[in-house]
Amino acid sequence: MSQLIKRFNITDPFWKRYEDLLSEVVIPYQEAVLRDEVPGAEKSHAIENFRLAADVVKNGKEPGGFYGLVFQDSDVAKWIEAASYSLIRHPDSGLEERIDRVIETIRDSQHEDGYVNTYFTLKEPGRQWTNLQEAHELYCAGHMIEAAVAYYEATGKAVLLETMKRMADHIYDLFIVKKKPGYSGHPEIELALMRLYRTTGDRRYMELSKHLTDVRGQDPDYFVKENAEKGWKIWGMDPELREYAQNQCPVREMTKATGHAVRATYLYTAMADLALSTDDEELKEASERLFKNISEKQMYITGGIGATSNGEAFTTDYDLPNGTVYAETCASIGLIFFARKMLDLKTDGRYSDVMERALYNTVLAGMQLDGKRFFYVNPLEVIPGISGVVPDCRHVLPERPGWYDCACCPPNVARMVGSLAEYAWSVKDGTVFSHLFVGGELDLSDALGSKIKVETRYPYGETVTYTVEGNPVSLALRIPSWSSTCLLTVDGKKTDVSAKDGYQYIKCKKEAILYLNMAPRYCYANSMVASDSGKAAVMRGPLVYCAEGTDNGGDVIGLRFKDGGRLEPLPLSDDLMGTVKVEAEGFREKTSDELYSSERPKYDPAAITLIPYYSWGNRGKNQMRVWLPVK
Amino acid sequence: MSQLIKRFNITDPFWKRYEDLLSEVVIPYQEAVLRDEVPGAEKSHAIENFRLAADVVKNGKEPGGFYGLVFQDSDVAKWIEAASYSLIRHPDSGLEERIDRVIETIRDSQHEDGYVNTYFTLKEPGRQWTNLQEAHELYCAGHMIEAAVAYYEATGKAVLLETMKRMADHIYDLFIVKKKPGYSGHPEIELALMRLYRTTGDRRYMELSKHLTDVRGQDPDYFVKENAEKGWKIWGMDPELREYAQNQCPVREMTKATGHAVRATYLYTAMADLALSTDDEELKEASERLFKNISEKQMYITGGIGATSNGEAFTTDYDLPNGTVYAETCASIGLIFFARKMLDLKTDGRYSDVMERALYNTVLAGMQLDGKRFFYVNPLEVIPGISGVVPDCRHVLPERPGWYDCACCPPNVARMVGSLAEYAWSVKDGTVFSHLFVGGELDLSDALGSKIKVETRYPYGETVTYTVEGNPVSLALRIPSWSSTCLLTVDGKKTDVSAKDGYQYIKCKKEAILYLNMAPRYCYANSMVASDSGKAAVMRGPLVYCAEGTDNGGDVIGLRFKDGGRLEPLPLSDDLMGTVKVEAEGFREKTSDELYSSERPKYDPAAITLIPYYSWGNRGKNQMRVWLPVK
Secondary structure, eight states, X not given: OOOHHHHEEEOSHHHHHHHHHIIIIIHHHHHHHHTTOSTTXXXXXXXXXXXXXXXXXXXXXXXXXXXXXXXXXXXXXXHHHHHHHHHHHSOOHHXXXXXXXXXXXXXXXXXXXXXXXXXXXXXXXXXXXXXXTTSOHHHHHHHHHHHHHHHHHHHOOOHHHHHHHHHHHHHHXXXXXSOOOOOOSSOOHHHHHHHHHHHHOOHHHHHHHHHHHHHHHHSTTHHHHHHHHHXXXXXXXXXXXXXXXXXXXXXXXXXXXXXXXXXXXXXXXXXXHHHHHTTOHHHHHHHXXXXXXXXXXXXXXXXOBOOBTTTTBOOOTTOOOSSSOOOBHHHHHHHHHHHHHHHHHSOOHHHHHHHHHIIIIIIHHTBOTTSSOBOXXXXXXXXXXXXXXXXXXXXXXXXXXXXXXXXXXHHHHHHHHHTHHHHHEEEETTEEEEOSOXXXXXXXXHHHSEEEEEEEOTTTOSEEEEEEEESOEEEEEEOOTTOSSEEEEETTEEEOOOOBTTEEEEEESSEEEEEEOOOOEEEEEOTTOGGGTTEEEEEETTEEEEEEGGGTTSOOTTEEEOTTOOEEEOOOBSGGGSBOOEEEEEEEEOOOSOSEESSOOOEEEEEEEEEEGGGTTSSSSOOEESOEEBO | XXXXXXXXXXXXXXXXXXXXXXXXXXXXHHHHHHTTOSTTSOOOOHHHHHHHHHHHHHHOOOSOOOOSOTTTHHHHHHHHHHHHHHHHXXXXXXXXXXXXXXXXXXXXXXXTTSOOOHIIIIIOTTOTTSOTTTSOHHHHHXXXXXXXXXXXXXXXXXXXXXXXXXXXXXXXXIIIISOOOOOOSSOOHHHHHHHHHHHHOOHHHHHHHHHHHHHHHHSTTXXXXXXXXXXXXXXXXXXXXXXXXXXXXXXXXOOSOOSBHHHHHHHXXXXXXXXXXXXXXXXXXXXXXHHHHHHHHSBOTTSOBOOBTTTTBOOOTTOOOSSSOOOBHHHHHHHHHHHHHHHHHSOOHHHHHHHHHIIIIIIHHTBOTTSSOBOSBOOSEEOBTTBTTSGGGTTOOSSOOSOOSSOOHHHHHHHHHHTHHHHHEEEETTEEEEOSOOOEEEEEHHHHSEEEEEEEOTTTOSEXXXXXXXXXXXXXXXXXXXXXXXXXXXXXXXXXXXXXXXEEEEEESSEEEEEEOOOOEEEEEOTTOGGGTTEEEXXXXXXXXXXXXXXXXXXXTTEEEOTTOOEEEOOOBSGGGSBOOEEEEEEEEOOOSOSEESSOOOEEEEEEEEEEGGGTTSSSSOOEESOEEBO
16 A cells, blocks of 8 residues: 555644645755755755756766765755655645756756766766765765655656666666676665655665665675775775775675765665565564664664764764754654554564654654754754753764755755655555554545544643544554553443554544543663663654743753652743643752752752754754753 | 872872882883883884984984884873883882983983974975864973873972973974964873973973963864875874864863863863963863863763763763773873862862872772783673674673773773872962872971871771971861761861861871761662663762672673662671672662563672772683672
């Protein structure tokens, strides 16, 4: 069952707002940036690169004029993908027309042999495929393939799909037919080829994906050899950093998530996808090991991953510093991709719980509530004057900047949120799986003769009501692990909740109502996490909360939770675009002048106001903390 | 009153052991390293560089053969200085003879115009004085001047002193007579010239010190201009990093300690020295501001300074991370230099408290108990597997290495500990000031007709007994701010302790006994220090304590102090070369498999064994933590 995006019409206030924001603000803004029409934003030049490349290919102009990073093309791709999702819900003939023009330019930039890439067409002609480690050629191809699939599925128009099939054929010819050694420095092509395979039915694309995945660590020295031969460089990255590039060993032997967190999760997503599609038990076990390692040892409570800015990378088990963290928005998006594929491999709430955690916290925090500014790095502790300033925290910005020269995160958020239905639902063997609680209408008339309407104020409300029209439906409802108690009524009858692997399987004729336990709760990290020892965080439903200075008299570093203290949700307010804040019973340490003192600190009782983590940083620079010491 | 080293014979068990260790182990070992006679240690070549340079100057050989860092000469200088102090207490004709040979080589490497520096003589002839920012020429000169003064005062032999006077004259001629612009990238010459001035009485050296200090930020662009002109480089350091180099503004206008912490404290030491020697009120106020900023906002509880490895530098107020800290041993030595000069400006326990804190904790921790291995970086939290491994903690080693290619710290510890008397005592206007509690005999027969014998088991024992022979003595006894209660008997009479600025002024005929409160105590950091919020550290007397895995079943991250819990000193044992451990009442968090859980953590009661911070890392790699959460 694909194209759930087309079948699911989102109506709940939380996600509808985001969907509208995407269509009305984010996608037009990103388009304007890509067209270099936003004064003050970093110059993108990404669409202009394609125009210049088309001039070279079609009109025989001299190469030249490339601007941006080596993967600048992928910004256009991710924007087309996000815009495609948006077009399904918000048809906009003007936008569609403009995308068609961009697609024609991309097509026109394609060389006779199928090759598409503006960096090499304009800046390094003749050097194609000589620097797989750094050049992001396969990465850009992957993103454009994803865009092609999405645009085709949204509009039925195949120009970009045909273009990218030719590019995929070119790559197939190179790596499979001509047996070129090597693989991509930045995984992405592998998961994209699986999408292309599913849309076209052409198994060669799966074969190519499997090849590029498996060959990786089978030749851990490929980048070293390439580096010795290539005679040119982009950044001069060290080819010996194998864990960074996830080529330290064959992927089937991997036990621990390593290296650049986006690269890692994109690779693991393809592994899980291939494991299912090729029924590969070994690959399945490797994927499961890697997922377990991330979710049980290397993930922030916000679903952020990548503890260090050095290589934007995983470090090691239980190393989760809050103030020097990286936790790139794109890495959490990658983690959601990975979890979603694991969920296809096995229906298990462990995967959907992680998906939800990353989505509602890090990914949403990546975008300003007004859709205009973005975080790349998502810290769990911010102190203006230190964060963004001192060397070890220079990457940790206390406010979202508008656009980055490396603009991977903004369009990635847009395509993630725009394709929410694919993460919220799946249908398998006649059973409809509800993975995420999103209000709207799911039209399965053609397949099952049913429509399912979901009403909820999630993530703030505690009920999720499923109303079935037409045939009765086999429903598998996710029972989140965080909801210690759950009530369920099915067609008016109270039903015991005895979830199997995190899902409750029911048959529903008319209506099922799930009551989740939305009482705010304290959460504690494993005692091995040094950064969080003696501390607690607060969650309510799927949302991680944080204390921000604005609500707490400026200083949050002096705040302490009272051990076992009362947590009270405040009424849903319009503040921060509609939010339930939580008030926690606690203390505020009295300030003193001394740096060190042997006098026991004195405290005043304090009501600590907490806001959802995703909404932090929307009211100017101020202190923010997720983990507060418990007193 | 100078040459206190010669007048004070240390006898207490704590410092006598260190003094013997210096003579018997550290200085011979460092000599062997400098002579490249230690298998497995980093090659030094420092003495050989001088031999080769002498061959160039004296025998007209071709330049070449330099090995090491640009400041390799300073290793020899610091070793000669430390060895000079050692010779006073442990005359060793073999060592003295060998130093004389080294000194002759240094003298022979001196050019006709007085210039001494092996890097420029061997490797970059003709480029003298063109790269003040990077080349450490004035820094090496400064250290060799200090060595010359120390060796002259220890032995009365003036060969090196005469050599370095000629070098100082050469520098005077350059900067004062010929008015060359610029100043040293790494301060050191400024404080060294003040020592040379005091030993020789030649005021030109003070004039030169004052010039090099004042000109610094008066021309904040000097390094930028030099960089544009010089046409060669050593590391390619950014000349725009003004705060790093303490040239962002005239030194008199500085309000906050910035940049490389060793450079900073060496500069501030000279400032305080000049303020006193030239009676310069403005410079005095600036020194006081900088001292306050460090000691009240940028200093670890261990007396460590420099929160980041990036530039080995100060960062900003209250930024004191425990696990990514730098806290270089040399920086704490610089802080002691600075505090000592401040104490000359004004007798105030604030300065001696800092001096003591840095000495007994960071400086001593810098050296293995057996004197054979050294820390450059002195962390307050170590987790093997993370520390020394993950990128942000790569510089934080869990064990002391033997020798570094940049070997500044080991000989610096040796010269600091070797000249302890200069920090323990001062004599002014007939009053004898006891700044640090060190057992031994101070012979002031010639000046005051008295001898003072100090008996103590400090830093472990609680009494310090001063016995006076000869004339009655005016004594100013430091009353440490950490000793909440103090008892004092003077000549058998109980005396009220009402310290003025941290000192008790008494007249003593026969005996004064100071009883310090050595009860172990919890200490708390200012509530603005995010890394320590909700945590406590334990101190006893001047010693900071820490929990090490070896004493605590491996894991210290799961340990919690009980709020207000009992602290009990254990009997003095031979363990760790003689130490009083402290047992703290606390808890150990029970381990769990989950990364995050909403179940309140469970705890077992635990007796936490704490050892003095200076003794950590002597029993293999294991976890270590100074600040433990309070439960």
